Amino acid sequence: MTSIDIRLHNTLTKQRQALQPFDPNNVRMYVCGPTVYDFAHIGNARPVIVFDVLFRLLRHVYGAEHVTYVRNITDVDDKINARALRDHPGLPLNEAIRLVTEKTAAQFHKDVAALGNLEPSVEPRATDNITGMVGMIQTLVDEGHAYVAAGEEGLEVLFDTASMPDYGGLSKRNLDEQQAGARVAEKDHKKNPGDFVLWKESAADLPGWDAEFTITRKNRKALKRNDDALTIHGRPGWHIECSAMSERYLWAEIASELSGEAQAHAHQFDIHGGGLDLIFPHHENEIAQSRCAHGTPAMAQIWMHNGFLQVEGQKMSKSLGNFFTIHELLETDNFGGRKWPGEVLRLAMLMTHYREPIDFSVKRLEEAETKLRSWQRAAGEAGETQVSGEVVTALADDLGFQRAQPAIDALAKKANSGNVEAAAELAATLMFLGFDPKAAATLADGVDTAVIETTVAERLAALAAKDYAKADAIRAELLTKDIQLMDYKDPDTGERRTKWEIKS
RNA sequence: GGCCACGUGGCGGAGUGGUUACGCAGCGGAUUGCAAAUCCGUGUACUCCGGUUCGAUUCCGGACGUGGCCUCCA
Numbered sequence: 293m294t295s296i297d298i299r300l301h302n303t304l305t306k307q308r309q310a311l312q313p314f315d316p317n318n319v320r321m322y323v324c325g326p327t328v329y330d331f332a333h334i335g336n337a338r339p340v341i342v343f344d345v346l347f348r349l350l351r352h353v354y355g356a357e358h359v360t361y362v363r364n365i366t367d368v369d370d371k372i373n374a375r376a377l378r379d380h381p382g383l384p385l386n387e388a389i390r391l392v393t394e395k396t397a398a399q400f401h402k403d404v405a406a407l408g409n410l411e412p413s414v415e416p417r418a419t420d421n422i423t424g425m426v427g428m429i430q431t432l433v434d435e436g437h438a439y440v441a442a443g444e445e446g447l448e449v450l451f452d453t454a455s456m457p458d459y460g461g462l463s464k465r466n467l468d469e470q471q472a473g474a475r476v477a478e479k480d481h482k483k484n485p486g487d488f489v490l491w492k493e494s495a496a497d498l499p500g501w502d503a504e505f506t507i508t509r510k511n512r513k514a515l516k517r518n519d520d521a522l523t524i525h526g527r528p529g530w531h532i533e534c535s536a537m538s539e540r541y542l543w544a545e546i547a548s549e550l551s552g553e554a555q556a557h558a559h560q561f562d563i564h565g566g567g568l569d570l571i572f573p574h575h576e577n578e579i580a581q582s583r584c585a586h587g588t589p590a591m592a593q594i595w596m597h598n599g600f601l602q603v604e605g606q607k608m609s610k611s612l613g614n615f616f617t618i619h620e621l622l623e624t625d626n627f628g629g630r631k632w633p634g635e636v637l638r639l640a641m642l643m644t645h646y647r648e649p650i651d652f653s654v655k656r657l658e659e660a661e662t663k664l665r666s667w668q669r670a671a672g673e674a675g676e677t678q679v680s681g682e683v684v685t686a687l688a689d690d691l692g693f694q695r696a697q698p699a700i701d702a703l704a705k706k707a708n709s710g711n712v713e714a715a716a717e718l719a720a721t722l723m724f725l726g727f728d729p730k731a732a733a734t735l736a737d738g739v740d741t742a743v744i745e746t747t748v749a750e751r752l753a754a755l756a757a758k759d760y761a762k763a764d765a766i767r768a769e770l771l772t773k774d775i776q777l778m779d780y781k782d783p784d785t786g787e788r789r790t791k792w793e794i795k796s
Numbered sequence: 797g798g799c800c801a802c803g804u805g806g807c808g809g810a811g812u813g814g815u816u817a818c819g820c821a822g823c824g825g826a827u828u829g830c831a832a833a834u835c836c837g838u839g840u841a842c843u844c845c846g847g848u849u850c851g852a853u854u855c856c857g858g859a860c861g862u863g864g865c866c867u868c869c870a
Contacts, residue, residue, distance in 0.1 A: 306800095324870080332870090339870050371868075465799060465866075530868085567870030568801085574869090599801080600864065607864075643808060647801080649863060659808065659820050669833075694809055698818050708834060760829060767831075778833045791833080 296353050298688045300563070301647060303571060303595040304462055308690055311594065313562045314554035318546065319350050319359045320561035322538040322592065324570055325415070327366040328396035329375045331617040332403055334637070334652060335601040335608050341638055341726075342598045342646040342691065343565045344409040348724060349687050352679065362541045363412040364534060365400075367393040367419050368527055373499060385499050393419075403618040406634035408726035416537045418528070424536040425528045426503045428585050429490045433511050437584040438490055440505070440522065441481040441513040446493030447524050449505065453486045456580050462595060463572035483513060488577050489529035500525045531577035538564070538591075539582065557588075564592035568599055568647075601641075601650045628654035633796055635727050636661045642693045642725075661796065663697075664727065669793070670704035671722055671729040672715030679724040680717055733794035739773050748777065748790050755788065771795075 298311040313319040323343045326332055343361075350359045372392055373385070380388035405411075418425075429449055432438040437455045441448055453459045460466060494500035505522045542561040559582065566575060575595065582591040600607060603614035620626045622634060640660035644650045680703060686696035700721060706714035719729035735741070751766040767777050774795045782789050 326870085327868090336870050342870095369868090463799075463865080569865065569869055571800085572865060573867090598870070600870070602863075605862075607869095645809090649802080653807090655807065655821090662820065663808095666833090692810095697808095698810080701819065705835095755829090758829085764830070771832095776832060779828075779831080780833075781828095793833095 296684060296688050298349065298353060299690055300594050300596060301690050302593075303597050304590075309594065311562065313354070314557050314560065314593075315551040316354055317358050318550055318554070319354050319563075320542040321347065321350070321359070321361045321563040321565065322534070322542055322561060323361070323363045323412075323564070324534060324566040324574070325363040325365050326400055327369050327371065328393045328400060329369060329371040330396060331619050332400050333608060333615060333617050334621055337404065337407055337618050337637065338601050338641055338646075338650070339565065339567050339598045340404050340409055341407060341641045343596075344726060345642065345687065345691060345693070346563070346565070346596075347410060347412070348726065349684070349691070352684060352724065353688070360414070360542060360546070361412040362414045362416065362538060364537050365393075365397055365415060365417045366530070366533060367397070367417050368422075368533070369530070385497075389499060399619065403622070406622055407618070408635055408638045408728075410726070414541045416541060418533045418537070421533065421537050421540065422501050422503075422528065424540050425532045426491070426501075426505075428532060428536050428539070428581065429503075429528075430505055431585045432490065432581065433505060433507055435584060435587075436511070437580075439483065439511045439513050440507050441483075443481050443492070446495070446526070447522070448481070448489050448493065449491040449507075449524070450482060450487045451490055451577065451580060451584075452483055453488075453580065454484050456584055459486075459580055460576060462576050462579055465572060465576070481513065488531060488573065490532050490581070491524060491526050491528055493524050493526040496525065500527050531574055532581055534574075534578050535581040535585070535591075538578075539586075559586035559588050560590055561592050563594045563596060565596045565598070568597045571595075571597055596646075598646045599649045601652050603652050605651060628657065631796075632657055633661075633732060635732055636664060636796075638726060639664050643697070645694055646691050665731060665793075667700060667704050667718065667722060667727075668729060668731045670707040670715060671719040672707065672712060674719035674723055674729060675716050677713070677716040677720045680721040683721050683725070731793060731796075733774075733796040735775075735794060736773050739775070744770070744775055744792060748792060751777075752788065752790060 299308050300311055301308050321343070323339060326336060340363075343363075347359065347361045350361075367389075372389055376385060376388035376392045380391055383391070429438060432451065433440075433449065436452075438449055438451050441450055491503060491505075502523055502525050505524065506520055507522055508520055538561065539559060543559050547555070547558070564575070564578075579591045582588070602608070603616070606612060606614065608615045616627050618637075621632050621637060623631060625631065636657055637660075640652070640657050641650065643656070643660060650656075680696075680699055682699035683696040686692045686699065689695070700718065703714050703718040703721065707718050722729045747766055747770060751763045754760075754762040754766065770777060770792070775792050776795045778791045778793070780789055780791065781787065
């Protein structure tokens with residue numbers, strides 16, 4: 293452990309503050325993960341990469357075994373149901389849903405791995421945590437923060453926003469003023485328009501879980517039934533998932549191992565992250581649920597939100613035709629007429645500060661590739677060397693990767709002038725940031741290293757015989773297979789040598 | 797209508813009350829048989845209008861512009 297001071301921008305206070313984990317031996321972070329109904333798009337990759345860099349920084353500062361990073365998978369969602377019905381019309385719905393979520397989750401893992409991300413410590417699924425959600429909802433009912441009402445599609449357990457005096461603190465919203473011009477359909481079964489669903493009844497033939505609630509008369513609105521015990525075949529609301537899973541994996545299951553300081557802040561953790569668009573309503577509602585269920589003044593100490601990725605200045609959307617999945621950038625020619633290596637996409641994402649919008653473009657990817665390749669050419673073997681302190685310092689100041697870049701450039705320059713230590717430090721730094729110190733490009737089909745070596749030797753022989761025409765022909769031939777040759781002199785003997793690399 | 801973020805050269809992106817990083821692309825040069833790589837050099841900017849100040853890109857106010865949220869959304 294080192295004494296590096298990590299400062300992070302907190303959406304709650306709109307200020308940069310020093311991270312002071314409740315328990316430095318167990319720094320706890322939760323980030324909202326994907327809803328697995330379709331391929332992830334490149335915008336989905338941004339929070340994954342941003343918080344991966346934070347994860348790596350935390351591990352560097354506090355020790356890899358002292359950081360717990362939870363990123364959930366949402367596999368309960370009406371869009372998933374719709375997709376299952378569409379793609380697998382012949383199958384029983386639950387089976388169809390499993391097919392959709394398994395396939396999509398596997399694709400997500402493949403995509404984010406290609407982008408150089410570490411796996412989170414825990415990756416819980418909503419479907420494995422229904423019991424915890426039901427329990428938390430019951431607590432909210434018991435504490436007077438939730439009620440049952442009859443909605444259009446059946447019974448709903450709703451969060452009563454009026455029961456929480458400081459609801460809206462994260463997004464700085466005043467719900468009363470909010471409604472004036474907004475298109476919020478009045479739902480008269482709700483006590484207040486801002487009340488949101490915790491549990492929603494499903495039609496008998498639709499997927500759901502049988503949840504038993506005990507709900508006394510005062511926690512009902514416009515309900516004709518009188519019995520206190522209610523079994524509602526239904527599914528959880530979106531927000532309760534994250535409240536239940538963060539509680540379980542960042543508190544309940546590890547509470548006995550936590551320090552006294554952390555015990556004094558029961559049910560709270562250190563960092564919660566996600567995209568800017570989640571601030572309202574998702575994170576606002578998570579906070580409401582978790583705080584009201586546990587009677588805590590806060591859910592997490594620091595709330596971090598990444599900015600959006602735009603294409604040609606606008607939000608990606610299918611209707612605008614500027615929508616690209618991670619998979620198609622990696623594997624097809626749909627963007628800029630070529631495939632893009634995952635590490636190039638990763639650097640393109642990190643070139644801009646995480647809270648700023650990114651305009652995603654071919655030019656940007658090309659610049660990222662040029663930069664990354666120059667670093668990789670300069671890097672040596674990592675060995676036991678240190679990660680650049682300047683880079684760590686830059687990241688520790690609200691993940692200021694852009695301020696780390698000149699430091700990396702300086703290392704590369706030193707390495708190019710023959711400084712072996714700098715080359716090793718550069719390699720270690722690249723690995724720390726999630727990049728391979730060697731270019732990860734792959735050879736075209738039907739080309740292998742042995743063939744290249746033979747051809748290069750053939751060319752050197754031609755050069756020795758001053759047959760430049762033949763030598764240039766060989767070089768041009770290799771270039772058509774994306775093999776770029778680079779001649780240099782052996783520093784000791786002055787002999788001509790040839791290096792090669794793959795142009796991607 | 798309410799809330800939020802942001803406006804630096806062709807592009808990316810730092811930073812500062814006065815000396816205008818850095819990188820990419822461009823241009824010139826070194827090196828090279830020629831390339832590539834590497835190295836050296838080089839031009840262009842702080843949205844606009846007020847105010848404070850000896851002096852503002854930097855502080856304050858306003859305008860304009862862009863993007864986001866208020867409905868599923870990274």
